[in-house]
Amino acid sequence: MTFQAILDEIENNLKKILDEMSINEIVFTVEPAKPGFGDVSSNISFLLAKELKKSPREISELLNQKYTDCISTLVDHSEAHPSGYLNFYADWTKLGQLILSESYLPYFGDVDLGNASTLVIEHTSVNPNKALHIGHVRNIIVGDCVSRILKKSNYKVNVLNYVDDSGLQVADIVLGFKHFGFELEPPNGKKFDHYCGDDVYVKTTEKYEEDSSLENIRKNILKEIEEGNSEIAKFADVVTKRVLSAQLETCWNLGVFYDCLNFESQIIRSGLWSKIFEKLKNMKLIEFEKDGKNEGCWVIRGNENDEDKVIVRSNGTATYIAKDIPYAAWKLGLLNDPFEYQKYFPEQPNSKILWETVVSENNSEKSKFSGDKVITVIDSRQSRLQKIITELMDKFKSSPDSYVHLGYESVTLSPETAKTLGIDTDGKQAQMSGRKGVYVNADSVYEILKSKTIEETTKRHPEFEPSLVADIAHHISVGTLRYEMIKQDLDKIITFDLNKSLSLEGDTSSYIQYSHARASRILEKSNSETSIDIDYSVFQEKTELELIKLIGMFNIQVRDSAKNLSPKVIARYCHELAVAFNSFYEHNHVLDLDDKQLEKARLTLVNSYKITIEKSLDLLGISAPDRM
RNA sequence: GGACUCGUAGCACAGUCUGGAUAGUGCGGGCGGCUUCGAACCGCCAGGUCGAGGGAUCGAAGCCCUCCGAGCCCUCCA
Structure with missing residues (x-):
């Protein structure tokens, strides 16, 4: 306790x-x-x-x-x-002993909300035709942090990444490659996802305005991709796999890992849709429209003021939302699993096995990634569609609230940052758009941060080896980016600014990481092992007690954060902890005290802080270097 | 027109779910602090009709209603 x-x-x-x-x-x-x-x-x-x-x-x-x-x-x-x-x-002698002793235990901060039940969380799910931009980063960081927090809360978490490899956006770049002479090899060794997004996609979609006949070509490409087996389908598969691989590099670099990749093309080919379609018809959840504007379509009735939603077009094809229904049902384990699974290659840097769905191949292993509860992390602009899915799933599954849409507001660009992309927004924020080429790439942001932190670190420690500096800079850059994405509430728009958002001072990751480095250095210099066998009555200073108290709040914060699916709670807790430690640090000396009892006790406290901040930062996917 | 979200200091945000004390944090502004464990830091000061109005309550930034402002969604697009 x-x-x-x-x-x-x-x-x-x-x-x-x-x-x-x-x-x-x-x-x-x-x-x-x-x-x-x-x-x-x-x-x-x-x-x-x-x-x-x-x-x-x-x-x-x-x-x-x-x-x-x-x-x-x-x-x-x-x-x-x-x-x-x-x-x-x-009584701080007793409570302090209780808290600090517990902080040294491996399960410190664990809470039991999940009762070891399984939970599926889907995030990322970026179309495999472009590189991740800063808006996608919010999705993957929110998803990753929530999954870490839920694991700490005793859920068995399966992390999924849905790959829409048979959508229009893929057709767009296939069209670009096939009809506008884009080489498959990017120029100057450009990263493949950047090449597809920045060059092929943007320049191809520009041409739709000039030439409307392209729409038909795109439609045919899409049809071929959905059917599979054709030359075009195979080409699309090669391209999307390659983009995906480049995207995963970005995610992995940010410390985000997955359990399974689900390909939309395989959901289509698995026949899941027709099973769900029958079920929807039998349960009378959808209706066939005999006349009116949706004549010949299958629709879900809108409630109250909502419009009806078309599920199957009059030509018999399924709409976007329809494709999501079988997937949602599959995630909840409501259908027989039609997939085989194989190991994705290359291996994830954290050595955790990443599986991918395949329709049917030999030598594959059977595995299951469904859960009692499903969380889907998607932009709140999709709220209406997600609401329809949620209502359907509630009717399919007896336990309510098993399907949760975790929405978040978008990331926009500040007027200044938009200007650097050559866009004049008249002083307003700019919505990002992959199609129009209005975005800031995740990889570029990371690189900017990295060179900045390399500079800062070198300034402070000219004696460090470049490889050490690079390693430190990596942790600070990733931390800064991640922290920026979660420190505020999910329903607040983040206005991203290349200068302001990448600061290393104040309420930032590096502030917190810095406090950790201070603690590490004290422990290193003390040259002795800390022990919880100390005299707890020596803690009398306000800053000492405040720090102990906050350390004792860890599990309370984890519970709050998990219950509300709110990673921000942990981010704020980390900041509070760091503030308390920095204040303690400035007001109390630790090493070389005349009072050896006090020195020993303070070392125990410093180590307890180090442990606690490491564990809470870990819930945000942020690691703190010992020196920086 | 309808749905959803937001509105708290010059700026960016906590606090609102679960109503109670003195509304917190960072940036920016002003002042001070490195011969002592690392100044990516610390201490102090200035800065607020909590969008507006009404209601229920002993008590509202928080709950209910109305209005105003901003964003976003409302394709047989994805």
């Missing part, structure tokens, strides 16, 4: 007091106190005011009196605040 222990103790005692007073169950809060109001606060008096016909202040005083008779192990004393709050002060 950590700080939660004192919360539980107080809650139990207060419940006993209520029992003795024969007061029926009321739901009061017992929570960490605001600064200046002790360690723990309860609103219990406000809630009793009506029933007891007394002011909250009087009730607080009464309860405070009664609390002195309770058995306390972690509470030093309580206090009735004039405002009505009942505040508690911890």
